[in-house]
Amino acid sequence: MDCGRRAAARRLRQRPDHALKLLIAAWLAFALPLHARAQALEHEVKAAYIYRFLSFVEWPADAEPKAKAPFVIGVDGADDVQSQLEEIAKDRRVGAHPLEVRRLRDVKNLRELQVLFVGQRAAALLPKLRGIRGLLVVSDADDALNAGATIALVRREERVRFSVALDDAEERGLRMSSRMLSVAEYVRGGKP
Amino acid sequence: MMPGFLRTSVRRKTLAVVLGTVFVALLVNAVVLLVFEVRAFREGHVIDLRTQAEIVGRAAAPALAFNDRKAADQDLLLLAGREDVTAAAVYDVKGTVFASYTQAGARPAPPQPSRPGYEFGRDSLEVFHPVMSGQENVGTVYVRASLGLEDRVLRYLGVLAATTALAFAVAWLLSSWLQRSLTGPIQDVAGAARVVVEQRDLSARAKKTTDDEVGLLADAFNRMLAELEREIGERREAEKELRTADQLKDEFLATLAHELRNPLAPIRNALYLLDAPRTDEAARARLRAMMERQLNQLIRLVDDLLDVSRITTGKLGLRRGHVDLLSVASSALESITPLARARGISVRAELPPQGCIVDADATRLAQLFLNLLNNAVKFSADGGTVEFSVSLEGADLIARVRDQGVGIAKEDLERIFQMFVQVDRSLERSTMGLGVGLALARRLAELHGGTVTAQSDGLGRGAEFRVRIPNVAIAVATDGLAQGQSPGLDDPGRRRILIADDNVDFAETLAIMLRSLGHEVHVVHDGETALARAAAIRPQVAFLDIGMPKMNGYEVAKLLRAGGSTRTAVLVAVTGWGQPQDRARALAAGFNEHMVKPVDIARVADFLRQVPA
Numbered sequence: 187m188d189c190g191r192r193a194a195a196r197r198l199r200q201r202p203d204h205a206l207k208l209l210i211a212a213w214l215a216f217a218l219p220l221h222a223r224a225q226a227l228e229h230e231v232k233a234a235y236i237y238r239f240l241s242f243v244e245w246p247a248d249a250e251p252k253a254k255a256p257f258v259i260g261v262d263g264a265d266d267v268q269s270q271l272e273e274i275a276k277d278r279r280v281g282a283h284p285l286e287v288r289r290l291r292d293v294k295n296l297r298e299l300q301v302l303f304v305g306q307r308a309a310a311l312l313p314k315l316r317g318i319r320g321l322l323v324v325s326d327a328d329d330a331l332n333a334g335a336t337i338a339l340v341r342r343e344e345r346v347r348f349s350v351a352l353d354d355a356e357e358r359g360l361r362m363s364s365r366m367l368s369v370a371e372y373v374r375g376g377k378p
Numbered sequence: 379m380m381p382g383f384l385r386t387s388v389r390r391k392t393l394a395v396v397l398g399t400v401f402v403a404l405l406v407n408a409v410v411l412l413v414f415e416v417r418a419f420r421e422g423h424v425i426d427l428r429t430q431a432e433i434v435g436r437a438a439a440p441a442l443a444f445n446d447r448k449a450a451d452q453d454l455l456l457l458a459g460r461e462d463v464t465a466a467a468v469y470d471v472k473g474t475v476f477a478s479y480t481q482a483g484a485r486p487a488p489p490q491p492s493r494p495g496y497e498f499g500r501d502s503l504e505v506f507h508p509v510m511s512g513q514e515n516v517g518t519v520y521v522r523a524s525l526g527l528e529d530r531v532l533r534y535l536g537v538l539a540a541t542t543a544l545a546f547a548v549a550w551l552l553s554s555w556l557q558r559s560l561t562g563p564i565q566d567v568a569g570a571a572r573v574v575v576e577q578r579d580l581s582a583r584a585k586k587t588t589d590d591e592v593g594l595l596a597d598a599f600n601r602m603l604a605e606l607e608r609e610i611g612e613r614r615e616a617e618k619e620l621r622t623a624d625q626l627k628d629e630f631l632a633t634l635a636h637e638l639r640n641p642l643a644p645i646r647n648a649l650y651l652l653d654a655p656r657t658d659e660a661a662r663a664r665l666r667a668m669m670e671r672q673l674n675q676l677i678r679l680v681d682d683l684l685d686v687s688r689i690t691t692g693k694l695g696l697r698r699g700h701v702d703l704l705s706v707a708s709s710a711l712e713s714i715t716p717l718a719r720a721r722g723i724s725v726r727a728e729l730p731p732q733g734c735i736v737d738a739d740a741t742r743l744a745q746l747f748l749n750l751l752n753n754a755v756k757f758s759a760d761g762g763t764v765e766f767s768v769s770l771e772g773a774d775l776i777a778r779v780r781d782q783g784v785g786i787a788k789e790d791l792e793r794i795f796q797m798f799v800q801v802d803r804s805l806e807r808s809t810m811g812l813g814v815g816l817a818l819a820r821r822l823a824e825l826h827g828g829t830v831t832a833q834s835d836g837l838g839r840g841a842e843f844r845v846r847i848p849n850v851a852i853a854v855a856t857d858g859l860a861q862g863q864s865p866g867l868d869d870p871g872r873r874r875i876l877i878a879d880d881n882v883d884f885a886e887t888l889a890i891m892l893r894s895l896g897h898e899v900h901v902v903h904d905g906e907t908a909l910a911r912a913a914a915i916r917p918q919v920a921f922l923d924i925g926m927p928k929m930n931g932y933e934v935a936k937l938l939r940a941g942g943s944t945r946t947a948v949l950v951a952v953t954g955w956g957q958p959q960d961r962a963r964a965l966a967a968g969f970n971e972h973m974v975k976p977v978d979i980a981r982v983a984d985f986l987r988q989v990p991a
Contacts, residue, residue, distance in 0.1 A: 231445075235443075235444060237514070238443040238444065238512070238516075241511050241512030241513075241514075242440065242443075242511075278513070279513075280512075345445060347444075348444065363440070365436075365437070365439065365440045368440060368441075368449060369441050369443075369444045369446040369449045
């Protein structure tokens with residue numbers, strides 16, 4: 187290994203233009219796919235977090251899906267996360283209901299959803315979703331909590347963390363498990 | 379060990395048994411308790427640690443779900459409060475350590491989780507428990523706790539040892555107390571047994587203190603002892619009696635020899651004198667009389683001996699018949715007269731009238747009277763008086779013989795009736811007799827169902843013997859009736875008699891005796907002649923010897939019975955053979971009577987008196 191390095195260094199000294207070309211090539215070869223992989227990993231983690239929230243959130247009785255109807259997670263503006271979620275949802279159930287992931291096509295269909303994930307690209311939708319009873323809104327958009335999301339997914343030091351707006355959840359009739367809150371990065375509102 | 383154990387006392391054995399049983403029971407109890415305790419302890423710990431892992435898992439589920447290591451560390455610190463938890467860890471779903479906790483000095487948690495479950499290590503318990511978030515497995519919790527099992531077992535053993543010791547002590551006290559009531563009575567019995575064996579004291583008795591089996595044992599033991607004591611006492615008594623009897627027999631034999639020999643010298647002297655030419659007729663007569671007396675004495679002795687032997691062998695039987703009391707009493711009186719006369723003793727008799735018939739054996743009854751008379755004469759002073767009375771009182775026969783002789787001490791009144799017993803040793807041997815007379819008399823009375831008792835006012839004041847035989851009278855006759863019943867012949871007692879015997883001396887002496895009684899007597903010396911003479915003279919009575927030349931007595935008897943004129947004659951077998959089968963054979967041949975030589979003339983006279991005319 188040492189021998190190889192010394193050999194490469196010799197070559198670099200011998201041909202500086204070559205070295206630059208090589209560097210650029212290396213960055214192209216490694217850095218770009220690395221970024222892409224990190225991106226993919228992030229989508230995977232976010233999808234997993236969305237699924238895991240389901241076991242820490244309690245929906246009001248009137249907002250639960252009808253018998254035999256599926257438990258629906260809607261996704262808007264986040265195709266990568268959606269595809270990951272669809273992977274997770276395969277053969278999974280929430281309570282007695284089969285888990286289903288849908289792309290949000292029409293805001294009118296919001297009543298059929300129990301969860302809606304709003305991606306960065308659809309951030310404009312967030313304010314319109316305020317106060318809808320029984321709908322858990324999760325978003326990774328910037329400043330999502332203030333924009334009207336119940337749970338915001340944020341990146342901190344290469345890790346995905348989440349914040350919770352309890353006041354928003356209260357408005358929607360959702361109850362958040364204290365166990366979940368204990369690992370949240372930031373919790374807004376709620377009783378002190 | 380067992381033989382040693384078998385030798386120890388019951389007290390030690392029961393103690394050993396009780397304590398051994400208690401010890402084994404306690405030991406089994408302790409082992410079982412210990413096993414259960416260990417199992418329960420381990421099961422309890424499994425449940426406890428699983429619950430703990432479940433709690434930690436639930437707490438750590440959000441931290442795992444949302445990748446929050448700090449929160450997981452916090453969750454694990456929950457376990458730090460428990461001293462027994464030495465290590466704990468949370469693994470993520472990929473199996474890498476997510477958070478861990480290790481007690482100071484303890485081995486850290488393993489780097490990789492195992493499958494869910496529990497495993498016992500050396501004094502430790504490890505639990506791997508899955509962490510669920512909803513239906514999703516988000517990781518694994520690991521908890522390891524030290525059990526302190528050794529400590530616990532040691533403490534438990536200590537408690538068991540203490541309780542065992544306590545129970546042992548209580549059992550020892552209790553069994554010691556119980557033993558007093560259990561082995562105490564046994565030792566009482568054993569003590570009594572030891573006294574019996576070591577001191578040969580059969581009067582020892584076991585103390586019965588309880589009503590259980592031991593009490594039963596004591597009772598049985600005492601009863602056996604009493605039985606043994608009684609039997610040994612009886613045996614000693616019997617031995618004493620045997621010794622006395624043996625001594626009596628020795629004395630009897632000495633006396634017997636003397637008695638048998640006594641009459642022989644005078645008889646020989648008399649024979650010598652009879653042959654001497656200078657002896658005159660008067661002297662000869664005196665000599666004959668003397669010889670007759672001595673001979674009678676000898677015969678009586680031998681008869682007595684025979685009777686004694688019959689009594690001792692139980693063969694003395696009666697031939698009962700209708701007997702005239704007067705003839706029996708007269709016969710006894712006649713027999714005693716020579717002896718009484720020789721000593722100048724007068725016998726005053728008071729006899730019943732003829733015709734008093736009793737059911738008795740004439741010969742034996744006469745013998746009974748004669749024995750009493752003989753006894754009275756013997757113990758009377760020369761020239762004294764003996765009173766003899768025979769009578770019927772209702773159906774009972776009463777006889778009294780009274781003398782004024784030496785008398786009998788009160789304490790000897792019963793003893794004199796024992797065989798061979800001679801009370802008065804002051805008498806000369808020659809007059810002593812054999813000591814069988816009174817015993818025979820009593821026995822004969824008893825055979826008739828009666829009694830003989832003696833009465834005396836004391837030594838020197840005479841004695842009275844009283845015979846009482848109840849319920850024997852058949853006819854009580856007045857004088858007139860008795861006369862009326864006697865046969866109306868010129869001389870009712872006279873009989874025509876044939877004697878056949880090849881022993882000429884015996885035949886002649888018997889003939890002389892019978893003639894002296896007034897009978898007509900013919901003598902022959904063989905069977906054939908006897909037959910011929912019988913046919914010629916037609917005797918009323920024939921005395922036939924059995925062992926005769928030419929024709930024996932049985933054949934003669936058969937032919938006489940077959941012949942017309944001799945068929946009704948009374949036939950008497952006279953023989954030396956006295957066994958019962960000889961008698962039976964004689965009777966079968968046609969004889970009426972069977973007499974054994976030497977023949978007592980009194981008996982013959984008696985017999986002839988009963989022969990019908």
